[in-house]
Amino acid sequence: xxxxxxxxxxxxxxxxxxxxxxxVSLAATFEHTxxxxxCDNPKIQTKNVDVFYAENHAIQDVSxxxxxxxxxxxxxxxxxxxxxxxxxxxxxxxxxDICKVSGDFIxxxxxxxxxxxxxxxxxxxxxxxxxxxNPFPKSIYDNVAYGLRIHGLTxxxxxxxxxxxxxxxxxxxxxEVKDRLNAAGTSLSGGQQQRLCIARxxxxxxxxxLMDEPASALxxxxxxxxxxxxxxxxxxxxxxxxxHSMQQAARVSQRTAYFHMGRLIEVGETDQxxxxxxxxLTEKYITGRFG
Amino acid sequence: xxxxxxxxxxxxxxxxxYFIGKQKIYAQYQAQPKSPGRRILTLPKxxxxxxxxxxxxxxxxxxxxxxxxxxxxxxxxxTNYLASQQIEVGENLSLxxxxxxNIEASHLADIEPIxxxxxxxYTQLNTLANNSKxxxxxxxxxxxxxxxxxxxxxxxxxxxxxxxxxELILLMAASIAIMTTIGIVLSVLFExxxxxxxxxxxxxxxxxxxxxxxxxxxxxxxxxxxxGAVPLFLGTLLISFIALLVAVxxxxxxxxxxxxxxxxxxxxxxxxxxxxxxxIPTVVYGFFAxxxxxxxxxxxxxxxxxxxxxxxxxxxxxxxxxxxxxxxxSLADDVLSAVPKTMREGSLGLxxxxxxxxxxxxxxxxxxxxxxxxLLAASRAIGETMIVVMAxxxxxxxxxxxxxxxxxxxxxxxxxLTGDQxxxxxxxxxxxxxxxxxxLTTLVLNMIALYVVxxxxxxxx
Numbered sequence: 113x114x115x116x117x118x119x120x121x122x123x124x125x126x127x128x129x130x131x132x133x134x135x136v137s138l139a140a141t142f143e144h145t146x147x148x149x150x151c152d153n154p155k156i157q158t159k160n161v162d163v164f165y166a167e168n169h170a171i172q173d174v175s176x177x178x179x180x181x182x183x184x185x186x187x188x189x190x191x192x193x194x195x196x197x198x199x200x201x202x203x204x205x206x207x208x209d210i211c212k213v214s215g216d217f218i219x220x221x222x223x224x225x226x227x228x229x230x231x232x233x234x235x236x237x238x239x240x241x242x243x244x245x246n247p248f249p250k251s252i253y254d255n256v257a258y259g260l261r262i263h264g265l266t267x268x269x270x271x272x273x274x275x276x277x278x279x280x281x282x283x284x285x286x287x288e289v290k291d292r293l294n295a296a297g298t299s300l301s302g303g304q305q306q307r308l309c310i311a312r313x314x315x316x317x318x319x320x321x322l323m324d325e326p327a328s329a330l331x332x333x334x335x336x337x338x339x340x341x342x343x344x345x346x347x348x349x350x351x352x353x354x355x356h357s358m359q360q361a362a363r364v365s366q367r368t369a370y371f372h373m374g375r376l377i378e379v380g381e382t383d384q385x386x387x388x389x390x391x392x393l394t395e396k397y398i399t400g401r402f403g
Numbered sequence: 404x405x406x407x408x409x410x411x412x413x414x415x416x417x418x419x420x421y422f423i424g425k426q427k428i429y430a431q432y433q434a435q436p437k438s439p440g441r442r443i444l445t446l447p448k449x450x451x452x453x454x455x456x457x458x459x460x461x462x463x464x465x466x467x468x469x470x471x472x473x474x475x476x477x478x479x480x481x482t483n484y485l486a487s488q489q490i491e492v493g494e495n496l497s498l499x500x501x502x503x504x505n506i507e508a509s510h511l512a513d514i515e516p517i518x519x520x521x522x523x524x525y526t527q528l529n530t531l532a533n534n535s536k537x538x539x540x541x542x543x544x545x546x547x548x549x550x551x552x553x554x555x556x557x558x559x560x561x562x563x564x565x566x567x568x569x570e571l572i573l574l575m576a577a578s579i580a581i582m583t584t585i586g587i588v589l590s591v592l593f594e595x596x597x598x599x600x601x602x603x604x605x606x607x608x609x610x611x612x613x614x615x616x617x618x619x620x621x622x623x624x625x626x627x628x629x630x631g632a633v634p635l636f637l638g639t640l641l642i643s644f645i646a647l648l649v650a651v652x653x654x655x656x657x658x659x660x661x662x663x664x665x666x667x668x669x670x671x672x673x674x675x676x677x678x679x680x681x682x683i684p685t686v687v688y689g690f691f692a693x694x695x696x697x698x699x700x701x702x703x704x705x706x707x708x709x710x711x712x713x714x715x716x717x718x719x720x721x722x723x724x725x726x727x728x729x730x731x732x733s734l735a736d737d738v739l740s741a742v743p744k745t746m747r748e749g750s751l752g753l754x755x756x757x758x759x760x761x762x763x764x765x766x767x768x769x770x771x772x773x774x775x776x777x778l779l780a781a782s783r784a785i786g787e788t789m790i791v792v793m794a795x796x797x798x799x800x801x802x803x804x805x806x807x808x809x810x811x812x813x814x815x816x817x818x819x820l821t822g823d824q825x826x827x828x829x830x831x832x833x834x835x836x837x838x839x840x841x842x843l844t845t846l847v848l849n850m851i852a853l854y855v856v857x858x859x860x861x862x863x864x
Contacts (some may be wrong), residue, residue: 204748209666234752246745249768258763259753309749316753 146391147380155180155320155350156201161215163196170196174376176369181256185365187358189373192371202238203231236263239318243325245305247297255297256280259316260320281345283311284341290299304335312315323353339364359400362386370394409537413462417455420548422455424555430792433559448563456568457551462544469536475529479563484524594835604632607836612798615819615830628831634801638809642720642791643784645805649724650780654731662739663761681729683788692722692794704806714796717805723790730780738772739765771856778852782845788813812841
């Protein structure tokens with residue numbers, strides 16, 4: 113994805129913005145998901161997903177696959193259900209009493225919501241990075257060692273040291289913090305904190321990493337670093353990222369899914385979605401006419 | 404004219420001043436030429452408030468001053484009168500004056516003529532003082548009202564002045580609390596110094612025997628009083644320790660359950676019920692301890708061959724522990740709930756179980772608040788009296804055996820000061836020294852806890 117490709121729809125959006133608000137009626141334009149919800153090498157497959165918050169139908173009949181070792185971006189206007197959908201993938205919504213999830217969630221052929229599935233072990237396989245950096249109020253070292261310790265992944269102190277260093281290196285943070293591993297994690301800058309949270313997540317070597325707007329609380333430079341990191345991480349992990357920034361989705365992802373009011377409107381190769389959207393709503397969103 | 408009438412009149416006057424002042428400004432606003440642009444004006448009521456304050460406050464101030472000098476002035480007059488009548492009262496002047504003041508009019512006929520005369524003189528002076536006080540106060544209020552109503556103008560900074568007055572009132576409220584604290588500490592300190600004049604500090608602080616009964620006559624038994632406070636402090640610490648041993652785990656665990664595991668429905672019902680524990684009068688806990696828990700413990704002890712005193716530190720400590728559970732649980736619950744949701748999700752997202760999340764992330768983050776709650780509970784336990792009086796006894800035993808009867812500092816203060824006591828004996832003064840020591844103990848405890856919290860807290864954000 114290069115800058116030229118991005119420039120054309122954005123420029124078009126600017127020239128077309130004449131002040132009259134675009135009013136898109138969902139019922140009038142939506143029939144079914146456009147594009148290719150399935151992919152060749154899926155890590156996670158979901159089918160006919162519905163989510164209710166009490167009476168509120170937050171996700172309606174969404175089917176979507178996320179390919180192994182690639183980055184899938186979920187985009188859409190605020191309140192479209194993309195974060196809710198993401199949190200279903202490692203059962204983070206379990207703790208919300210009023211939240212009811214139905215549909216098929218398959219991770220490597222295994223049902224995520226099966227009775228026999230332990231959500232705790234599932235979350236060790238499907239890790240999560242949150243919108244606001246949330247390092248624990250512990251030292252940098254202890255933050256990364258946290259998951260390793262609770263899962264007993266190392267035999268001795270030396271091994272633990274190695275794993276912590278390795279994770280920090282992979283998160284591109286080690287050089288910046290190697291002299292102060294015992295300093296509080298909260299003493300780092302926002303971007304460093306977020307990379308610390310990523311290091312903490314990859315330390316336990318999950319198969320999938322879910323990222324809920326990981327750069328929205330960061331400045332442009334920290335955002336750029338985080339994006340570079342995501343691009344590197346996809347070599348070893350499957351990544352699903354929710355983002356508000358279309359440029360970010362275009363830069364880091366291979367596949368993009370566009371959500372609107374609880375529906376999955378369109379999904380496809382990122383290049384195709386941003387240069388040649390098939391659905392009217394997708395086009396209006398990525399050209400900046402609402403959202 | 405009685406006190407109530409005077410206050411009523413002052414308030415009525417202030418109200419009138421308020422309305423007239425407000426009306427005056429309102430009229431002035433109306434009279435002003437209409438300017439084209441909209442200007443924001445101070446509301447007339449502020450001028451009213453300021454005028455009312457001017458009418459009220461100086462009068463109240465003068466009233467207070469008069470009250471302060473009134474009594475000495477009358478006493479002085481009576482003394483002069485006594486001197487002029489050649490009546491000798493010697494050293495007991497104040498006693499004599501008190502006697503005169505306490506004479507009731509209906510029994511006047513039964514009293515010796517000299518005292519009758521003095522009584523008449525006294526009533527006369529009193530009435531005079533009262534009347535002149537009323538007149539002066541009302542006059543000042545009236546004069547101030549008239550003055551301020553003449554002075555007050557549209558360009559008076561009424562809003563600003565009103566703001567200052569509010570600030571002053573708030574400052575007064577705050578300083579009353581502070582002054583009271585300082586006053587109490589000073590009074591305890593002075594009485595303690597008097598006590599230490601009679602009993603050496605070292606003997607008090609490190610003496611191992613406590614028996615405050617002083618002989619009034621030389622031939623009485625037990626004339627040698629001993630003021631060693633160690634048994635009392637040991638008893639206090641023993642009972643408080645037992646209480647905390649009960650309250651900290653129970654309180655903390657219930658707080659964790661309520662904030663992390665319980666459903667919203669259960670929590671809204673259970674939390675108030677738990678907090679009711681703190682609202683039960685301690686005397687009720689006291690007879691629960693004395694009548695139910697203490698006999699139970701004694702029977703239990705006997706059945707396994709232990710000798711248990713019928714009043715034991717264990718009984719008092721257990722019941723006290725139940726009493727202070729809410730102090731621990733309520734505060735711990737609040738601080739646990741205050742830990743950001745992102746901390747929980749971060750930990751759960753790494754595949755930690757709920758209990759791992761609580762012990763490794765939430766509790767360390769909430770530590771300062773939890774220690775604060777425990778401390779509050781500890782100071783309640785140290786200061787608690789009723790339960791100990793009823794369940795642990797009065798015997799000042801030097802022991803750490805929880806099955807023996809012990810006594811505490813507060814209980815001894817109560818027994819030293821109840822009933823008719825002379826206020827210059829070492830026995831009574833000892834109560835103040837104990838109070839001072841107790842105060843210092845809790846102060847030191849607080850400082851230690853503050854230090855611990857600062858050093859070990861894990862700060863989120």
